[in-house]
Amino acid sequence: MQQEFLPQMSSATAFIDLSGLVNLFDFETKAAQAMSNLAYEYVVSGAADELTLRWNRQALDNLKLNQTVLTDVTKPDTRVTLFGHELLYPILIAPTAYHGIMHPEAELATARGASAASATYVVSSFTTTPLEKIADTATQPLWFQLYVRDDREFTKDLVQKAQALGFQALCVTVDTPVGGVRNREQRINFGLPADVVAPYMLAPGPQKNPLTWKDIEWLQSLVDIPVLVKGIMNPNDAELAIQAGVSGVIVSNHGGRNLDTVPATIEVLPYIAERINGRVPVLMDGGIRRGTDVVKAIALGAKAVLIGKPICYGLACAGAPGVARVLTILREELELAMILLGKASVPAIDRSVLWEKPDN
Numbered sequence: 147m148q149q150e151f152l153p154q155m156s157s158a159t160a161f162i163d164l165s166g167l168v169n170l171f172d173f174e175t176k177a178a179q180a181m182s183n184l185a186y187e188y189v190v191s192g193a194a195d196e197l198t199l200r201w202n203r204q205a206l207d208n209l210k211l212n213q214t215v216l217t218d219v220t221k222p223d224t225r226v227t228l229f230g231h232e233l234l235y236p237i238l239i240a241p242t243a244y245h246g247i248m249h250p251e252a253e254l255a256t257a258r259g260a261s262a263a264s265a266t267y268v269v270s271s272f273t274t275t276p277l278e279k280i281a282d283t284a285t286q287p288l289w290f291q292l293y294v295r296d297d298r299e300f301t302k303d304l305v306q307k308a309q310a311l312g313f314q315a316l317c318v319t320v321d322t323p324v325g326g327v328r329n330r331e332q333r334i335n336f337g338l339p340a341d342v343v344a345p346y347m348l349a350p351g352p353q354k355n356p357l358t359w360k361d362i363e364w365l366q367s368l369v370d371i372p373v374l375v376k377g378i379m380n381p382n383d384a385e386l387a388i389q390a391g392v393s394g395v396i397v398s399n400h401g402g403r404n405l406d407t408v409p410a411t412i413e414v415l416p417y418i419a420e421r422i423n424g425r426v427p428v429l430m431d432g433g434i435r436r437g438t439d440v441v442k443a444i445a446l447g448a449k450a451v452l453i454g455k456p457i458c459y460g461l462a463c464a465g466a467p468g469v470a471r472v473l474t475i476l477r478e479e480l481e482l483a484m485i486l487l488g489k490a491s492v493p494a495i496d497r498s499v500l501w502e503k504p505d506n
């Protein structure tokens with residue numbers, strides 16, 4: 147029986163058996179039991195009727211692959227380079243808020259798990275652990291996700307703190323001027339327990355001053371690290387992002403949590419990639435659960451993908467080893483998919499891996 151030792155946990159929960167959790171869906175099932183109802187409803191929640199949430203998955207499932215046999219690919223090269231740094235595989239941890247409601251070690255467990263699996267972790271503005279502690283703990287690259295607050299001085303100090311602590315990129319979330327209709331959160335009257343604090347949240351709720359492209363230019367003037375915009379869902383906005391001078395674009399519908407009935411991200415991705423036309427890297431998130439999903443996103447123009455909910459589930463099930471296991475499962479599935487498709491490297495993954503009905 148495979149057991150993972152968690153040094154910082156109480157003896158009652160020191161050994162967590164992960165051997166039965168063989169894919170990312172297994173972690174979701176297990177997390178439904180492991181998490182408090184409050185945390186589970188928060189994480190699982192989509193906006194309104196949860197149509198976009200479902201479409202993210204369905205659209206990936208509906209894409210069929212076109213395999214090639216008798217190639218000599220045995221050990222595929224999954225490395226990609228982003229902003230001059232090499233990632234061992236093209237999967238990052240998407241920013242998710244409030245890890246303190248998911249596991250007692252909160253963001254520190256996420257950082258340890260990411261580092262154990264050699265992954266880059268994008269830390270949410272609504273972390274429940276100070277950035278200094280996360281930076282002390284991580285041995286692999288960190289990026290910072292920014293929610294801009296009304297207090298622009300506070301925002302300036304925060305991004306400059308992140309840069310000073312060694313965070314390597316800034317992802318400015320642009321799809322959340324207000325939160326979406328979250329009926330699940332309303333039903334449970336969601337709120338942070340008194341002992342879980344988000345130190346960079348300030349006044350919660352909607353902000354008075356909406357974020358505009360001018361703010362994106364301002365943010366770039368504050369830091370030297372690459373600035374990406376997260377939450378681009380139409381090609382025109384992608385063009386405006388380029389004009390604003392951003393270093394990268396993340397195609398995201400916030401995991402279906404904000405504006406219900408926008409399309410699946412995998413459906414929008416090729417249009418954004420076409421408009422960006424290689425000028426900056428395009429990343430994508432939403433519904434990535436299988437190695438074949440990663441392949442599909444890369445084939446349609448993503449340089450790398452991010453995963454949100456599965457990391458929360460890994461964290462809730464087993465802390466750092468759970469996070470690491472989720473990443474490693476997806477990485478290994480990606481490697482298998484590349485071998486079975488006859489693709490030796492990530493740049494070699496192109497539209498030829500997607501099935502199209504032959505003309506003749």
Ligand SMILES: Cc1cc2nc3c(=O)[nH]c(=O)nc-3n(C[C@H](O)[C@H](O)[C@H](O)COP(=O)(O)O)c2cc1C
Pocket residue numbers: 188189190202240241242243270271272291319376398399400401402403431432433434452453454455456458
């Ligand atoms: C529980 C939870 C909290 C989130 N918090 C943030 C956040 O603080 N900032 C942000 O930019 N996106 C946030 N997101 C969106 C994720 O970064 C990401 O876009 C989305 O989860 C990707 O889809 P997936 O969960 O299907 O992988 C959150 C998502 C979840 C599930």
Ligand SMILES: O=C(O)C(=O)c1ccccc1
Pocket residue numbers: 243272322325400403
């Ligand atoms: O839950 C979320 O998806 C999210 O991004 C968020 C927004 C406001 C407060 C906390 C988290």
